Amino acid sequence: MLARFALSALAIAGAGTAQKTVYQAEDAALNGVKVGTSVTGYTGTGYIEGFDESADTITFTVNSSTSQLYDLELTYNGPYGDKYTNVVLNNAGGSQVSLPATTAWTTVPAGQVLLNAGSNTIQIQNNWGWYLIDSISLSPASQRGPHKITTTPVNKNANADARALLKYLGSIYGKAILSGQQDQASFDWVVQNIGKTPAILGLDLMDYTVSRTSRGAVSKDVDHAISFAKKGGIVTFCWHWGAPTGLYDTADQPWYRGFYTDATDFDVAAALGNTTNANYTLLMNDIDAIALQLKRLKDAGVPVLWRPLHEAEGKWFWWGAKGAEPAKKLWGIVYERLTVKHGLNNLIWIWNSVDPSWYPGDATVDVVSADTYSQGDHGPISATYNNLLSLTNDTKIIAATEIGSVMEPAQLQAYQADWVYFCVWSGDFISGGQWNSLDLLKRVYSDPYVLTLDEIQGWKKTGKKKSLRFRG
Template structure:
């Protein structure tokens, strides 16, 4: 169904007050969706429903008198559970937006859009589908206030390496972004094919715990991290933590997928509720195994951006399968055991979920981050960035810990999306040509805004600034 496009001219209200303009969804151009009126409380003459196939969308046509950045909001109803939608501006670049379950008409921030002077299109694409859209609203974005971070590690008596790493991240936050790449082989591909080496190497503790090593798994990721640090790079570890017990190990759910919720019957809430139980003991043994590897890095003077329990709020990993409270409890157990039992002082703790109810607390988090995948979209991921900004009231540095498509540096700056580093996932995400073309990657890595390995040399001693001096934001 195609409805009449909405045409508005945006303006700043008198007396310097930003004007919010609302655009009714039923007046936009509709594709595969229909106008509904049965759910009371909507504005205008109706709302849009459907969103049951991947091609369904609403397109708003908006005229702007100037080129300007605007805050975008969506007024929606979500009676069918938690959903996501996708916003595309002018057919290129955009953001995934979370639409939490609700039976009331609710306004949710949807990031920002940089409108060009003249005609613009804002499209809401289906994504997870099954939600109701009443309207969108736009208001001119206020200039970003200075960040209010304090680069003091949450680890008591953090060593000089961890302190230097957090201080360095703080020094570039808002003026540059560090290029990062998951997996040593993929990082080598970037060096060979793009001509520059990422500043950050992402590696994984996946194959260092008993549920995998007992089945023959081996890893050299700690050795790779040590070698990269010797080159002057920064390392970040995630942990695809295979459940310590209860793996199904079937053809549908083999043992090596044991970090997934649907591959195990391990109940994290039950394990944490029984510190004297066998499953709690297995959790501690796995943490101790990772502590032994972290101690090797600490002894070598290597600080680690440490990102365990990643993507907890998604629920697809067992540590998030029982909701936010067990996930937050496990985070604090992990923090206490590594910090107080094992005496690790080289960790920069990075939380990796966006929803406020999942956040474990400022006292145990140094960085906040998100993992986002949008194929072929090189937009700034501004909605997610702004949600992370709000999560800690702009008191923590923000990272794009996993991405599929690299963000366009020009858009990052235009949208004030000050991600401190990005880390592209491995394999086809970096080298397949679909998520990122070689030509685009070369343009990113040559940008003055993007820092590579050669440009961060001396970061630990505070001398890296001389290598990037004069690089304009």
């Protein structure tokens, strides 16, 4: 039988402060997990441990007298390293929540939940597992005020194209979301099967990297970008940067996996130790090779939503493998070399990690973002959005630069999760049916809140859409 908690009398405490209500995990319904007591410092009569299988869950049933948005917090202990959990409301939308490594009981924001009047379930699902859960808490959410974002590029020499793009993003921020799709083949699948053309085409400079071109890699992604821009579209590039040397190039770790930490012995911290070592020179050569491609885009009048060193805090790519400081140092070098040495003033700089200790600073970041994958969860990813909101005190536009499952537009609006665009990853993520059904994709792409290519025409000249159909 599910444990039941009443929110029918969430009291107003003292001088008008909304009361926080705490729910002990050991009182909820447990599946595949158990109550523990050996790690001291918990509240209540124990905590929940044993998250080691994909089906492991804790389920709270919460009764609410009204339909209302609540802030959710989660208290945990993370003795086994950095982890993620999923928090899912009423078996449908939710959030992936980061649980950084800690040996102390720690409370973190876990997004928001829009409770229905009556009975609701809040479920903690395993995801990465291997953490301890003490409790959750709910408090009524405050209505968020106007955003404080800037639309002035951090590069003072940004050209008119880049300035128009950032201005346009600011003009729709919180009012609509741009649709996006990674990879030309998957983009074409969307057009053919959904009958709509995404506003953003996501591409990769991966196969312009020296360690790959020297092994025969070729790419047409810059050509695809120029072609799409001529149609009035917006392009974004990431860079799966194959390590410049030290690739294992074995049967288990072939050269084409060379951007992964486990496929190379390249040490970014050592390479950045001084400017005279050979590996530092190789890094600069790689940046210069990529600069040639970005210059092609600049010369063609194409501004780029530019996302290098993505997912650094995950440490699964070599540029994040040695921790935050080398990654931030490399970011600064890439920024300086591309903007100052190469004069690439067509770039909007997108940082792609959430942890504040990894953030390189407002001076070199135009947009903050996250990549999130939670199969079958079409919720607003509100925990991650809110963490990014806090990262820059709401001064930077926020983007969902890679997703697996598309978000329900109604939930984005209800949760005030104002992602400026989404970009679904390629292959089975968009076309396989497991992450997104075709019916869902058609419905999302037809929603007034979701903008497609035909609805953004003229953005570069005006900084605005010609005929807005979004609400707000």
